[in-house]
Amino acid sequence: MKDLPTDAAIGIFDSGLGGLTVASAIADALPEEHLIYLGDTARVPYGTRSPSTVIRYACRNIAFLKRQGVKIVVVACNTVSAQGLDGLTADGGLACIGVIKPGAQAAIEASTGAGIAVLGTPATIRSNAYETAIKHVDPTRLVVQLSCPLFVPLVEEGWLTHSVTYAVAREYLSPLCGRDIDTIILGCTHYPIMESVIQSVI
Numbered sequence: 001m002k003d004l005p006t007d008a009a010i011g012i013f014d015s016g017l018g019g020l021t022v023a024s025a026i027a028d029a030l031p032e033e034h035l036i037y038l039g040d041t042a043r044v045p046y047g048t049r050s051p052s053t054v055i056r057y058a059c060r061n062i063a064f065l066k067r068q069g070v071k072i073v074v075v076a077c078n079t080v081s082a083q084g085l086d087g088l089t090a091d092g093g094l095a096c097i098g099v100i101k102p103g104a105q106a107a108i109e110a111s112t113g114a115g116i117a118v119l120g121t122p123a124t125i126r127s128n129a130y131e132t133a134i135k136h137v138d139p140t141r142l143v144v145q146l147s148c149p150l151f152v153p154l155v156e157e158g159w160l161t162h163s164v165t166y167a168v169a170r171e172y173l174s175p176l177c178g179r180d181i182d183t184i185i186l187g188c189t190h191y192p193i194m195e196s197v198i199q200s201v202i
Helices: 017-029 051-067 078-082 100-110 122-127 129-137 151-157 163-176 191-201
Strands: 010-014 035-039 072-075 115-120 143-147 181-187
Touching: 010 017, 010 051, 017 035, 017 151, 017 191, 035 051, 051 072, 051 078, 078 100, 078 115, 078 122, 078 129, 100 129, 100 181, 115 122, 115 129, 115 163, 122 129, 122 143, 129 143, 143 163, 151 163, 151 191, 163 191, 181 191
Parallel strands: 010 035, 010 072, 115 143, 115 181
Antiparallel strands: none
């Protein structure tokens, strides 16, 4: 990294357009930085694929961003971050930053001490990455994880106000009814685009 020019871009990738929520946050926080965003819309969604397939896609995305001369890669995809970043560092020491630990830490800080719900893709939920990260900080914290696989295609389809979207959200979120939950992690970069739907259903 030390041999790259200081004005080299930050690379960001996700399985589709959802990672633009992360890119927007980075642009707001670091307005002086150049960004290159890769949305792998040809292979969305990642969250229903096997870990080996997800890692293969991620390595290809990182290789593409490296060819663009980026100085660091932000893995905006929760599914990729949940599979572990150790094997994703590109040749030449290009650092990769994931979203699981920062997301878990932000949830703990936002919480008043009640339970934390995690909404994620099947792969992210199966990995238990968020629960592990939360319990590393607070072993006694209640964590409720919910797989919401249809949220990604609904966002990609642009069905943000469709009655089907609300029906799916009600079905997915019903296990939270009556639970002592005060914070919800939107554990996929597509999910913040559905925030108003999720809030309405909750």
